[in-house]
Amino acid sequence: VVRVVVLTLKNLMSKGTLGAQMVDLQLPQVVQSLKAQAWSDEDLLETLNSLEEGLKDNIKKLSSFDKYKQEVLLGNLDWSPMHKDPIFWRENITNFEEHDFQILRVLLTILDSSNDPRTLAVACFDISQFIQCHPAGRIIVTDLKAKERVMKLMNHESAEVTKNALLCIQRLFLGAKYASFLQV
DSSP: HHHHHHHHHHTTTTTTTTHHHHHTEEEEHHHHHHHSSSSHHHHHHHHHHHHHHHHHHHHHHTTTTHHHHHHHHHHOOOOHHHHHHHHHHHHGGGGHHEEEEEEHHHHHHHHHHOOOOHHHHHHHHHHHHHHHTTTTHHHHHHHHHHHHHHHHHOOOOOOHHHHHHHHHHHHHHHHHHHHHTOOO
C-alpha cells in the first residue's frame, strides 16, 4: 500500500500545483519519516528518494521572490515556506529595493487594511525579517512610519499577531546587530 501511495504521489507531483500543495501539507516530513524506516523494497526506497528530490525542487520554486511578491500583492499572506526560510531572505533581500521598496510598502498597507490575523502576523514577521536582513532595514522601516502601525497590533486579540508584532518592534528598536538573538 505504501509503495502504491508513494508512486501515486510521485506521479502527481508534476501535475499543476499539486507539488506545491504537497509541500504545504507537510509531505516532506512524511517522506523523511518513511525513509527512516527499514524498508526491504529497493524500488520503494528509490521512489522515496525521487519524491524527496521533487519536493525539494517544489520548495525552491515556492521560495522564489516572484511567488512571494505575488502573494504580498494579493494581500493574503500565509506561512508558506519562503517566509520562514533564512536562505530566501538572504538571497532576496535586495529585491525589496525594487520600485522604491514597493513590496515593503504593500506589507505596511496590509497592516492597516487587513482583518485576517494570519495575514497580519505574517506581515509583521516579514517586516521584522526585512529589518533583520537588510543592511539599512531599520532605517528604511522607520522612515516608512512602520512603528506606529505595528504598535497598534501589539494589543491584537490574536496571540500570533501580538507575538509577531512584538518581534518586529524589538528588531526595529534594537536593529539587526543586537536583535540577532531574537528567534520565533
